[in-house]
Structure formats: C-alpha cells, structure tokens
Amino acid sequence: AQSVTQPDIHITVSEGASLELRCNYSYGATPYLFWYVQSPGQGLQLLLKYFSGDTLVQGIKGFEAEFKRSQSSFNLRKPSVHWSDAAEYFCAVGGPFTGANNLFFGTGTRLTVIP
Amino acid sequence: SAVISQKPSRDICQRGTSLTIQCQVDSQVTMMFWYRQQPGQSLTLIATANQGSEATYESGFVIDKFPISRPNLTFSTLTVSNMSPEDSSIYLCSVSISGQGDGYTFGSGTRLTVV
Numbered sequence: 001a002q003s004v005t006q007p008d009i010h011i012t013v014s015e016g017a018s019l020e021l022r023c024n025y026s027y028g029a030t031p032y033l034f035w036y037v038q039s040p041g042q043g044l045q046l047l048l049k050y051f052s053g054d055t056l057v058q059g060i061k062g063f064e065a066e067f068k069r070s071q072s073s074f075n076l077r078k079p080s081v082h083w084s085d086a087a088e089y090f091c092a093v094g095g096p097f098t099g100a101n102n103l104f105f106g107t108g109t110r111l112t113v114i115p
Numbered sequence: 116s117a118v119i120s121q122k123p124s125r126d127i128c129q130r131g132t133s134l135t136i137q138c139q140v141d142s143q144v145t146m147m148f149w150y151r152q153q154p155g156q157s158l159t160l161i162a163t164a165n166q167g168s169e170a171t172y173e174s175g176f177v178i179d180k181f182p183i184s185r186p187n188l189t190f191s192t193l194t195v196s197n198m199s200p201e202d203s204s205i206y207l208c209s210v211s212i213s214g215q216g217d218g219y220t221f222g223s224g225t226r227l228t229v230v
Contacts, residue, residue, distance in 0.1 A: 043221040
C-alpha cells in the first residue's frame with residue numbers, strides 16, 4: 001500500500017544539538033516530498049520540498065533534507081537546534097504518482113528542545 | 116505563495132449545532148482542500164473543493180455532515196453539521212497556486228471543541 005511513514009513519534013534534543021527526523025515513503029515512483037512544521041496553535045508552514053534535481057534540499061530556518069532513492073527516504077536535518085524549533089513536524093508526499101491532487105501526510109514527529 | 120485567511124481561529128460549540136469555517140485566499144486557485152487533524156494525530160483530507168462543481172469527498176466523509184461551498188476562485192466554506200464531541204479537531208484549508216510541485220499553503224486552522 002502507498003504510504004508515508006515517520007517512525008519517530010517524539011524526539012527530545014538539547015538546544016544546540018543536531019537533529020534528524022526520519023521520513024520514508026512507499027510509492028511505485030518517487031513522489032513529490034515535503035516537510036512542514038506546525039507550531040502549537042498554528043497552521044502548517046512549508047520548510048522545504050523536493051521533486052527533482054539535487055538530492056540535498058535547503059529550506060527555511062536552517063533546515064535541510066536529503067532524498068535517498070535507494071532507501072525511499074527524505075530525512076530532515078538541522079545542525080544546531082534552537083528552542084524555537086520545538087514543534088510538530090510532518091513529512092508529506094504529493095504529485096502525479098500518488099494518483100491524487102492533495103498531499104498525504106505522515107503521522108508527525110513532535111520535537112521537544114531542552115535547555 | 117498564497118496567503119490564506121481562515122476563520123474562526125477557534126470555537127467552542129454545543130453538540131447538535133453547526134459551525135461554518137471560512138477560508139479566503141489572496142489569489143485565484145482552482146482547487147481548495149479541507150483537512151481535519153484530530154487531537155494528537157496527522158492530517159486527513161476531508162474533501163477537495165472546486166469552483167463551479169460539487170466538492171469531492173474522501174472515504175468516510177459525507178456531504179450531509181461536511182457541506183462545502185465554493186462560490187468563487189478565492190473563497191470556500193466548510194460546515195461541520197450536527198456536531199458531536201468526536202468532531203473536536205483542528206480543521207485546515209489548503210491551496211496550491213502553481214501546481215503540486217510548488218507545495219501547498221495552509222490556513223492557520225480552526226480549533227473546534229464540541230461540548
């Protein structure tokens with residue numbers, strides 16, 4: 001079945017530490033890939049997206065993500081986490097290979113940042 | 116990217132009543148998407164709203180419960196009808212201006228509590 005998976009429900013990191021959030025997808029072809037962030041009480045903000053080209057994608061707020069076709073993964077990274085990064089992070093897929101016009105979301109990873 | 120104004124931002128409603136959520140976009144868009152985010156969970160697509168035609172509902176969602184209007188290319192409403200506590204969720208609208216590869220913009224969400 002087609003799906004997008006975020007294996008980690010909750011991650012806690014210290015401020016200043018590096019961060020990697022995992023995302024795996026299962027589709028017949030590479031879909032468009034997105035990372036969104038949702039701060040408490042807020043809507044979703046697009047961090048970055050990938051649909052072709054360079055497999056290392058730079059986004060806003062110092063985030064980057066790397067697409068690895070062999071692993072069907074699109075992991076989100078940040079070298080040094082700030083307290084304001086505490087939020088819920090969603091990986092999403094879209095594009096014609098999904099057979100739909102909308103996005104499909106993973107279950108999300110909640111990030112807690114400790115001082 | 117588009118800017119979406121969604122309101123109300125939150126509401127507390129009595130069971131059995133209805134609430135209409137509005138989304139106004141600052142650009143003309145063909146499709147608008149309505150999602151539900153139940154507490155602690157990911158986003159699930161309710162329906163796709165196209166201007167000039169009936170909305171397309173996902174499995175598990177019906178028009179009588181979630182009627183949608185799309186009177187023009189910049190505006191849509193979602194009504195949550197005959198509410199029960201199980202309808203307590205965040206409801207979000209979303210659009211894509213230039214197609215799926217450019218990502219989707221989300222409204223700030225409506226946090227609904229049914230008592």
